[in-house]
Amino acid sequence: MNNQQEHFLGVDVGGTHLKIGKVSLQGEIVSFDKEDTTSYREDPKGFNACFVEVIGKYLKKYPDIQKVGIGLPGLINKERTTTLEIPAIPALDGFNLKAALLEQYPDKSFCLENDASAAAMGEYKFASSKPSPNFLFITMGTGIGSAAVIDGEIFKGARGNAMEMGHMLSRGNARLETLVGRNGILNILERMVNAYPEKIGRLRDQELGTHLLVDTAREGNEVSLLTFEEVGDILGEAIVSTIRILDINEVYFGGGISAGLEFMMPALEKTVRQYLTRYYTQEVQLQKATLGNNAGTLGAAALCF
Amino acid sequence: MNNQQEHFLGVDVGGTHLKIGKVSLQGEIVSFDKEDTTSYREDPKGFNACFVEVIGKYLKKYPDIQKVGIGLPGLINKERTTTLEIPAIPALDGFNLKAALLEQYPDKSFCLENDASAAAMGEYKFASSKPSPNFLFITMGTGIGSAAVIDGEIFKGARGNAMEMGHMLSRGNARLETLVGRNGILNILERMVNAYPEKIGRLRDQELGTHLLVDTAREGNEVSLLTFEEVGDILGEAIVSTIRILDINEVYFGGGISAGLEFMMPALEKTVRQYLTRYYTQEVQLQKATLGNNAGTLGAAALCF
Secondary structure (H helix, E strand, O other): OOHHHOEEEEEEEOOOEEEEEEEEOOOOEEEEEEEEOHHHHOOOOOHHHHHHHHHHHHHHHOOOOOEEEEEEOOEEOOOOOOEEEOOOOHHHOOEOHHHHHHHHOOOOEEEEEEHHHHHHHHHHHHOOOOOOOOEEEEEEOOOEEEEEEEOOEEOOOOOOOOOOHHHOEOHHHOEHHHHHOHHHHHHHHHHHHHHOHHHOHHHOOOOOOHHHHHHHHHOOOHHHHHHHHHHHHHHHHHHHHHHHHHOOOEEEEEOHHHHHHHHHHHHHHHHHHHHOOHHHHOOOEEEEOOOHHHHHHHHHHHOOO | OOHHHOEEEEEEEOOOEEEEEEEEOOOOEEEEEEEEOHHHHOOOOOHHHHHHHHHHHHHHHOOOOOEEEEEEOOEEOOOOOOEEEOOOOHHHOOEOHHHHHHHHOOOOEEEEEEHHHHHHHHHHHHOOOOOOOOEEEEEEOOOEEEEEEEOOEEOOOOOOOOOOHHHOEOHHHOEHHHHHOHHHHHHHHHHHHHHOHHHOHHHOOOOOOHHHHHHHHHOOOHHHHHHHHHHHHHHHHHHHHHHHHHOOOEEEEEOHHHHHHHHHHHHHHHHHHHHOOHHHHOOOEEEEOOOHHHHHHHHHHHOOO
16 A cells, blocks of 8 residues: 555544544545444443444444544543543543453554644644644633643653643632633633623623634624733733743644634733743744644544654 | 772852762762852953863862763753853853863763752652652752653753743742742741731741741741741642643652741642642652752762763
8 A cells, every 4th residue: 555545543532422534644534423422321331342342333444544543531541551530431530441442453553642632743743834843732622721742742741641731720729721711711701791891892692602702802892802811811821831841932722712812812922921031932932723623533643653 | 990989070050159079879979179150250261261170170180080960050952062041150151061061071971951950860869768750859949949850861841941930920920939939938927927926926026037937937936837838838839730731749849948848748738639639649749858958969960870
C-alpha cells in the first residue's frame, strides 16, 4: 500500500457518544460516524465490553486500518494503558482499556490519550497554522480543557496527567473553570446585564447563551464586550502563571467559546504583557486553533503517528 | 583514581559572593571558600572575565577536579551555555559563560543551571530523605525560588526556564513572591500585629524579622501563628495550581523561612486537600528539604553527575 494513502481511526470519547473518523495522513476525515453509548450503561455486558466491541465494528468496516487513536475525557495512567478517573463515564475508572482492546484485536495497535492532549496533537500534526513544537492548547467549552506540547510531545508531567488548567485556583480561590467555563461566562454576562441595564440592547429579555454573547459582541454590544473583557482578564492571569511554570509562550485557543476570542484578546494580551518580562513577551503568540469541531476526531487519529 | 574518591567543584553564584565547595560523590563538602565578587563590577577586565578567572584559581587549587557545576540566580538558555537574564548581575545577561570557561580550561567540563534547579538536584542526589524521581522544590527566602525534578531530570519547560512559581499570580493578581517572599511575610506579620495588639506578646516594640517570627511561633505566639497560617494558605493555593499543571505531588521546602514550615503546615495541608481530588491527595507529600545552608553549593556540585 502506498504509505501516503494510509488511514487511521480516530475515536473521540464523550459522555454519551463516540465520534469515530477514518482519517488520512493529511488530516482529512474520509468517513465519519457517531455512536450513541447511553445504552451501554444498562447493558448486562457492562459499558466497557460494549465499548471494546464497537471498536471492533469499525475495524471490520475498515479492514485497511492498523492504528486506532482514542481520546478520553479524564485522567489516565502515565503508561497510557488504564483509564483512572473519567467523570463522565465512571465505569471506565481503573479499566485497562488497552489490554482489553489488544486481547480482542491483537494485530492492531491502540494509542490512548486525554482528549485535550489529543486535540493538541491534532493541531500540531494537521493545523494549517503549523504550530511550533512547543505550545499551550486551551479549549473553552462547557469546561476548560488544556494541554501542552513540549519538544513535539504531549507533556505528561510527573504522573501522567499534567495540564489541568481548568482546576487552577484563580480569583478568590475559585477554580478557573468555575469562573470562565460556559456557566461562569454566563454568570459574568448576567452580572453585567444587571449592572448596565441601559446598555444591554438586544440582550433584553433574551435567554442568555454563549452564541448570543458572541453574536452581540460582534454587533458591538457594550455589555457583551465587557463580559469578554473580564473573561480575557481572568484567563490571562491563569496563562501568565502557566507560562511562568512551563516557559511556553505560544498559545492556541479552541472550543466553542473561542469563537469570541477576538473580543477577549485585548484584555488577554494586556494581562499577559503586564505581568511578564521581556524574555517572555518578545515572542509570545496568542491565537485561535484551527481544527474546530473536528479537533476531537482528528486529534485522536493524530495519536497514531 | 578510585571512583568513590572523585570530587566535584560546586559554585553557587550570588549577587555579591560566590560560594565554592569541593564536594565528594557522597555529598560531603571537603573544602569550602567564599569569594567576594563586588570588586569585579568595577574591574576594567569586566565582571565576566574576573568570574572566569576565579574559577581557574580553584581548578589550580584542586588539580584532581574535572567537573564544575555552577548555579546561577536567573534565566539561562535551554542548552545551558548562555546566561540570559541574571537580575543580580546584569553583566552576565546574554553571556556565553560555558564557551568562555571552555576556552580557558578546555580539559575540564562545566554544567550550568538555575540555582533553584541546582538546589533541587542537590536534594535529589544527596538528601537523606531520598526524594523520588518526581518532586517539586520550593525555596523560601528573600524571594520564592522553585524547581521541579521530573523523571529524575530538571524540568526545563518549553524554552529552558520553567518553574518561576514566585511570579505566579495569586490573590488580587499579586505575584506570589510579593505576597510570601520575606517582605511579604513581614507585611502579613505587621498587619496581624496591628489587628491583634492584645495578642502580640513579646513581638511588642521589636523590629519584626523572620527569625523572630519563627522563634515566637515556636513559643506559641498567636499572632505569629496566624501569620504562618496565612502564608500557608497563599502558598497552598499556588501549590494546588502547580500540582494541576505538573501532576507532581511530592513537595520539598527549603530556604531560611522553611524553618517555620511546621507552623505553615496545617494551613498548607488543608488548602491542598481542599482543592484537589483523591487522585492527587492520596499520595501527596509535603516536607522539609534537608540540605539547609549547603543546598546551593551541594546542588551546583550535583549538576556534575
